[in-house]
Amino acid sequence: IEALGMSLPDSSAQLAVSEEKRQDAKDAGAAVVHLIEKNIKPRDVMT
Numbered sequence: 539i540e541a542l543g544m545s546l547p548d549s550s551a552q553l554a555v556s557e558e559k560r561q562d563a564k565d566a567g568a569a570v571v572h573l574i575e576k577n578i579k580p581r582d583v584m585t
Contacts, residue, residue, distance in 0.1 A: 543583050 539545045546565055552558040573579075 544580065 540547065540550050546562065546569060549562045549566065552562060
Protein backbone atom coordinates (compact mmCIF):
# COMPACT_ATOMS: atom_id res chain seq x y z
CA ILE A 539 0.00 0.00 0.00
CA GLU A 540 2.91 2.33 0.71
CA ALA A 541 4.22 1.90 -2.84
CA LEU A 542 0.83 2.95 -4.22
CA GLY A 543 0.96 6.19 -2.25
CA MET A 544 -1.95 5.13 -0.05
CA SER A 545 -0.11 5.17 3.29
CA LEU A 546 2.30 7.49 5.02
CA PRO A 547 5.99 6.99 4.18
CA ASP A 548 7.82 4.49 6.42
CA SER A 549 4.59 3.47 8.16
CA SER A 550 5.14 -0.22 7.45
CA ALA A 551 8.56 -0.39 9.10
CA GLN A 552 7.52 -0.64 12.77
CA LEU A 553 6.56 -3.67 14.81
CA ALA A 554 2.81 -4.31 14.93
CA VAL A 555 2.71 -3.69 18.68
CA SER A 556 4.90 -0.73 19.60
CA GLU A 557 4.76 2.93 20.56
CA GLU A 558 5.96 3.79 17.06
CA LYS A 559 2.98 1.97 15.54
CA ARG A 560 0.65 3.82 17.93
CA GLN A 561 2.12 7.13 16.72
CA ASP A 562 1.76 5.94 13.11
CA ALA A 563 -1.94 5.35 13.74
CA LYS A 564 -2.36 8.86 15.15
CA ASP A 565 -0.47 10.34 12.19
CA ALA A 566 -2.58 8.36 9.72
CA GLY A 567 -5.77 9.58 11.38
CA ALA A 568 -4.60 13.19 11.17
CA ALA A 569 -3.68 12.69 7.51
CA VAL A 570 -7.13 11.26 6.72
CA VAL A 571 -8.82 14.24 8.38
CA HIS A 572 -6.65 16.59 6.32
CA LEU A 573 -7.47 14.73 3.09
CA ILE A 574 -11.19 14.88 3.83
CA GLU A 575 -11.00 18.61 4.58
CA LYS A 576 -9.20 19.18 1.26
CA ASN A 577 -11.59 16.84 -0.61
CA ILE A 578 -8.67 14.68 -1.81
CA LYS A 579 -9.85 11.24 -2.89
CA PRO A 580 -7.91 8.03 -3.60
CA ARG A 581 -8.39 8.55 -7.34
CA ASP A 582 -6.56 11.89 -6.98
CA VAL A 583 -3.51 10.08 -5.55
CA MET A 584 -3.41 6.82 -7.53
CA THR A 585 -2.95 6.81 -11.28
